[in-house]
Amino acid sequence: MAGAAIFLMLYNRVFLQFKHNRAKLAVSVLSLLGMLAVSALAGYIWAGYRSLLPAVAVLLAMGTGEGLRLMRRRRCRGSAPVADTHHFIRLMQPLTTLDLAVRRYRIPLPGWPGGNFRIVQLSDLHISDRLPAAYYERVADEATAAGGDLLIITGDMISDLQYLPLLAPFLRRLQARLGVYAVLGNHDWWSDPIAVQSALASAGVVWLANSYRSLPAANCARVRLGGCERPWSKGLAPWEAPPENPSEPLILLTHTPDNIFHIARHAPPDTLVFAGHYHGGQIRVPWLGSLLVPSIHGRLFDHGHFVVHGIHLFVNAGIGAAMPRLRIYCNPEITIVDLQGGGGK
Numbered sequence: 001m002a003g004a005a006i007f008l009m010l011y012n013r014v015f016l017q018f019k020h021n022r023a024k025l026a027v028s029v030l031s032l033l034g035m036l037a038v039s040a041l042a043g044y045i046w047a048g049y050r051s052l053l054p055a056v057a058v059l060l061a062m063g064t065g066e067g068l069r070l071m072r073r074r075r076c077r078g079s080a081p082v083a084d085t086h087h088f089i090r091l092m093q094p095l096t097t098l099d100l101a102v103r104r105y106r107i108p109l110p111g112w113p114g115g116n117f118r119i120v121q122l123s124d125l126h127i128s129d130r131l132p133a134a135y136y137e138r139v140a141d142e143a144t145a146a147g148g149d150l151l152i153i154t155g156d157m158i159s160d161l162q163y164l165p166l167l168a169p170f171l172r173r174l175q176a177r178l179g180v181y182a183v184l185g186n187h188d189w190w191s192d193p194i195a196v197q198s199a200l201a202s203a204g205v206v207w208l209a210n211s212y213r214s215l216p217a218a219n220c221a222r223v224r225l226g227g228c229e230r231p232w233s234k235g236l237a238p239w240e241a242p243p244e245n246p247s248e249p250l251i252l253l254t255h256t257p258d259n260i261f262h263i264a265r266h267a268p269p270d271t272l273v274f275a276g277h278y279h280g281g282q283i284r285v286p287w288l289g290s291l292l293v294p295s296i297h298g299r300l301f302d303h304g305h306f307v308v309h310g311i312h313l314f315v316n317a318g319i320g321a322a323m324p325r326l327r328i329y330c331n332p333e334i335t336i337v338d339l340q341g342g343g344g345k
């Protein structure tokens, strides 16, 4: 058990970040075997009760870490969705790869005169022909039908360059009043970021990179929209904190929620950060949650709404399924966030 716990920690925090799938698989299998061998050897050398001591020490340390993370998670936990098409776990239907959930949150901004402003988020499309074309069409149509002022995509358009031709037709189905905006994810940066950027441009999707722009809302109010491409972007100017402008709420797109503490040090209170990357764990255990999350924070922010130092963080569970190409008790998701300013609509 102690060996398995160490393996899970290494897998979540290190191996899952590897670019090459074969290297990831090889290192994972070797380290798992290594952990099992070391555990067996320890049992052999320290026969009897003494063999339990290192295992108990490891399990205590891991258990304490998990307990502290649970407390931290409770402190950061934001609001539950006001509407969720998949609120209940359907125990008899574990395979949820195509079972799209739409989750809607409401965030009051009483000091902002901009009325109601709707943001629709997609993430981690991982477009491929391994999932049915009709599924991606339904996702695009539902995201457009949500009637967003903004439609945002938080990275991982593709994970395999051969499926890039499928991306632009999907993106062309997406519409929102002020347009569709995106940042790239690790898989986009690892495959061919230039090709992904040109697919975005050909479909009229604005790639934000590390820049900011100001967009109109209702009642002459405005919002600021920005991107944060840390840590995979190469050749981009580094991400910089937004200039102070308390009259415009800041909406920030970033692929990995691991950026949240860096952003929270520089962004104003009530900033809304949208992220993906974790796929909600992709395989979840009912009432226990995710097991594998590619994060330096373990499964602290695996999915949902969090408030970190006054900053709202929305972590979307993604649309596609990569490595493995299935989801268990983990629905793909469209996130809708309604900002409610004091101005009404």
Ligand SMILES: [Fe+2]
Binding pocket: 124, 126, 156, 185, 187, 277, 278, 279, 318, 322
């Ligand atoms: Fe992804």
